[in-house]
Amino acid sequence: MKRTVKLLTGLSLMGLLFVNSETKAQTANDSEAWRLGVSVNPGIATKDPYGFVIGGDLRLQKDFVGPLSLTLTTGFTHFSVKDEFKNTLADVPYNVIPAKAGLKAYISPHFYVGGEVGAGFATSNDMGTSFVWSPNLGYSFNNGIDIGVKYEDYTKFDNTKQVALRVAYGFNLSK
Numbered sequence: 166m167k168r169t170v171k172l173l174t175g176l177s178l179m180g181l182l183f184v185n186s187e188t189k190a191q192t193a194n195d196s197e198a199w200r201l202g203v204s205v206n207p208g209i210a211t212k213d214p215y216g217f218v219i220g221g222d223l224r225l226q227k228d229f230v231g232p233l234s235l236t237l238t239t240g241f242t243h244f245s246v247k248d249e250f251k252n253t254l255a256d257v258p259y260n261v262i263p264a265k266a267g268l269k270a271y272i273s274p275h276f277y278v279g280g281e282v283g284a285g286f287a288t289s290n291d292m293g294t295s296f297v298w299s300p301n302l303g304y305s306f307n308n309g310i311d312i313g314v315k316y317e318d319y320t321k322f323d324n325t326k327q328v329a330l331r332v333a334y335g336f337n338l339s340k
Contacts, residue, residue, distance in 0.1 A: 198339040200226040208329025214250035234269040295321030
């Protein structure tokens, strides 16, 4: 699992370094657009006692001329406890509201790499606030569908990391 995380992080950083300003396919009307995406994020926690992770988010995206976009993301994520840890001291689900800002860089007309950082505000069990970082990569279709994979790490607790699929639909707010 650590090798997968390192690979995903490395690919994201390499993509950001080698992006060419002409790789993002945009029309004159599309450049510098504002977009709003709504998604569902099923995932798997990387450590016990958590297993399945489910979340959803809203992402505001500001496209710039060229391949870069700024993202602001919030939502809700629930880390569920595996059955073998039910009724033990580890039977404490983790519910968190992330607030993240990041960059998305298109390395081809539809394929992108990105990263976000921010804070995760726990909503239960006095778990407080955590720093969160999340590299990701994905593919944006012309019809508004966006499918990606992300690694997400809430650093306050070693077992609140996940690999998740992000399936979203985006609305162009500039039209």
